[in-house]
Amino acid sequence: AQRVTQPEKLLSVFKGAPVELKCNYSYSGSPELFWYVQYSRQRLQLLLRHISRESIKGFTADLNKGETSFHLKKPFAQEEDSAMYYCALSGPSGGSYIPTFGRGTSLIVHP
Amino acid sequence: EAGVVQSPRYKIIEKKQPVAFWCNPISGHNTLYWYLQNLGQGPELLIRYENEEAVDDSQLPKDRFSAERLKGVDSTLKIQPAELGDSAVYLCASSLSVGETQYFGPGTRLLVL
Numbered sequence: 001a002q003r004v005t006q007p008e009k010l011l012s013v014f015k016g017a018p019v020e021l022k023c024n025y026s027y028s029g030s031p032e033l034f035w036y037v038q039y040s041r042q043r044l045q046l047l048l049r050h051i052s053r054e055s056i057k058g059f060t061a062d063l064n065k066g067e068t069s070f071h072l073k074k075p076f077a078q079e080e081d082s083a084m085y086y087c088a089l090s091g092p093s094g095g096s097y098i099p100t101f102g103r104g105t106s107l108i109v110h111p
Numbered sequence: 112e113a114g115v116v117q118s119p120r121y122k123i124i125e126k127k128q129p130v131a132f133w134c135n136p137i138s139g140h141n142t143l144y145w146y147l148q149n150l151g152q153g154p155e156l157l158i159r160y161e162n163e164e165a166v167d168d169s170q171l172p173k174d175r176f177s178a179e180r181l182k183g184v185d186s187t188l189k190i191q192p193a194e195l196g197d198s199a200v201y202l203c204a205s206s207l208s209v210g211e212t213q214y215f216g217p218g219t220r221l222l223v224l
């Protein structure tokens with residue numbers, strides 16, 4: 001069964017520090033991987049997806065198939081980056097197509 | 112564009128009562144998803160629609176949950192009867208097609224007393 005693991009429930013950093021939110025996945029095939037973000041009092045929204053290879057708000061994520069990881073990185077965190085971040089996987093599996101989300105990591109950026 | 116619309120935003124009911132949630136996806140989005148999100152967890156898929164057809168509903172507790180998307184546009188998720196453990200946020204999302212970026216609604220926060 002496919003699975004997404006976000007080992008950190010909470011990540012706390014100071015403004016200007018580098019940030020890495022970890023995401024590991026289990027999937028037999030070539031997955032579509034996404035990072036979604038939820039800012040306070042807002043709805044869940046896409047931050048980036050691996051297929052587009054874009055940098056959004058300074059965040060990047062590289063798909064490492066060997067390590068089955070899709071870690072989210074930003075070199076210099078800003079206070080406005082404080083939010084919940086969810087890693088998600090999409091892909092066919094046994095005739096089904098069930099998007100799978102990690103439990104989320106709460107990022108707090110202190111001034 | 113209003114994005115994905117959900118109503119109600121909040122609902123408080125007593126156990127054993129029925130409850131229904133409504134979702135209007137983004138115009139033109141063929142795929143519609145209903146998720147359950149418990150506190151401290153990520154969204155978990157309940158059911159996915161491709162137009163009006165329900166697919167991937169294996170995680171929907173069919174003894175008490177039902178859903179419909181009659182004209183392939185808006186959708187309703189129903190629980191009857193509700194149990195205490197159903198207290199959660201129910202999210203609706205839509206995408207152009209399966210595997211594409213999902214656009215989420217604000218969610219309905221359900222509290223069962």
